[in-house]
Amino acid sequence: MIALTFALLLLTLFLFGRGYWQHIALPKLQNxxxxxxxxxxxxxxxxxxxxxxxxxxxxxxxxxxxxxxxxxxxxxxxxxxxxxxxxxxxxxxxxxxxxxxxxxxxxxxxxxxxxxxxxxxxxxxxYPRGHFLLNRSRKPLVLVAGGVGITPMLAMAYAAIRQQRQVFLVYQARRLEDIIFYPLLRRLPRLQLRIALTQPPEGWQGFKGRIDAGYLYKLAGPQAQYYFCASAKMVEQLIYDLGILGAQNCYAELFSASASEQSFPIEINGVFADSQGHKSVLDAILAARVPLNYDCKGGSCGLCKVQVVKGEYQQVLEPSMSCGGDEVLACCIQPTSALVLSAEIEAEKPSSEPSSGLIAVTTTHT
Known part of the structure; x- marks a missing residue:
């Protein structure tokens, strides 16, 4: 009886601690x-x-x-x-x-x-934030970067080398001079670097053109972990094709989501927008000239928070800011049905900028 009471006490403390972290401590740290x-x-x-x-x-x-x-x-x-x-x-x-x-x-x-x-x-x-993290494992690792997407891949390469894993880094770029950290990457011990150029210089002996899933699969096989940080179109195609080949663990951080090909009505504070052709609910709302407050458009600033009154949606980017109850970040979702939203509308709409940073979304094949 004493053991059961002690176990229940520990469970209560754990749940209280987790709730305190998620709803009080973490939001304070994020701000x-x-x-x-x-x-x-x-x-x-x-x-x-x-x-x-x-x-x-x-x-x-x-x-x-x-x-x-x-x-x-x-x-x-x-x-x-x-x-x-x-x-x-x-x-x-x-x-x-x-x-x-x-x-x-x-x-x-x-x-x-x-x-x-x-x-x-x-x-x-x-403070450092984000959910695009390297899983601790002994499995072979394939890191795929496009352009400035090398930044989180470099950090992961260091961590994986310390884990004594087999590490492949496949870097897709247009020209050799576009390769960031090229001298450093060539010197990293136990890193197997593969450069793919779409505009290679004369006499280039490396990979020419765009990499495909078959090339990646041959590097490490079905049991490897594959991490991607590149454009949405490139990443989505590679992950889809790797899934067909049998790769079970694919994780990606997208520059942004792909544009929605489906048409769903979005109502926010009595104004209507349409999802088709837009990368997120936020983009659709802004196209309808609704002055919803926003900044990063990538799930980090938390300014585009809306309340879902009715309808279904899918998460296309993983937000770094925590949301409670029925609230979501409009930049991180696309509708999968008619959607009714509620939000506090700002009097002035900020200017738009494509985000230079990379926000995480994780995709896993099962």
Whole structure:
């Protein structure tokens, strides 16, 4: 009887602790910000590499391989903006955060960073967050990156090497000069690097063109874990084809979801939109000129939170912000039926920017 009472007490404490973490501690941590100092800047074509440290030299909050941080700043018009950027580093160390930022043509934050950021500047960031994490395993690992998608893959490569796993990194890019961290990747011990170029230089002996599932499958077979960070179209096709071949473990972080091919009505506060041709409910709402508040469009800022009154939906991106009850982030879902939503509408709609950061969505074949 005493043992049963003790077991029930432990279960109660566990459930209370989990509830406290999910509904009180975690939301508070998600809203906290770090003050970081830029200690090094390096330009590589259309990419900007940043090294950020604590101004007083203290250790930074520990991150897991695959996570990202939000950077907070102002665009060229002086309006507040935030964007998510994956940590491109060995996450076993806590001395600095390294980021790689692509200069988006219409990028509100990236354009401002390229124009004004300099060594010594102080910036604000979130704590490390995100669900795109490397599973601990002894199985062979195939990491597939496209463009700036190398950033979480680099962190995962470091972690997998420490796990003494067989690690393949397949990097898809247009030209050799577009390969970020190329000298470093070639030096990493036990990393089997494969470069695929669609515009290779003369005399290129590596893979030419776009990789396919058959090429990946031959590297490590059906028991391997496959991780992807690239465009939605590329990733979805590779995962589908690998599933046909028999690969059982595929995980992906998308730049964004693919556009919906189905037409479902979306009603929000009495205004109607249509899902067809849009990557998320948020995009459909904005196309209908509903001034819903948003920033990152990738599940990190939490500003596009809406209440689902009626209807069904699917999660296309995994949000980094926690939502309670019947609330969801409009940027992370697509409808699977007619959808009725409710939200607080802002008087002014922010400008749009394709997110330069990568937010996680996990896809697993069973």
């Amino acid at each position: 906290q910000r770090l003050k970081l100092q830029l200690v090094r800047v390096k330009h590589q074509g259309q990419y900007l590499k940043l090294w950020l440290q604590h101004p007083d030299g203290l250790l930074l909050p520990k991150a897991k391989a695959g996570q990202h941080i939000l950077l907070y700043g102002k665009d060229l018009q002086g309006k507040p903006v935030s964007r998510a950027y994956s940590l491109a580093q060995d996450c076993s160390q806590q001395r600095y955060y390294q980021l790689v930022i692509k200069a988006e043509t219409q990028g509100r934050l990236s354009q401002a960073l390229f124009a004004h950021l300099k060594v010594g500047d102080l910036v604000e960031s979130s």
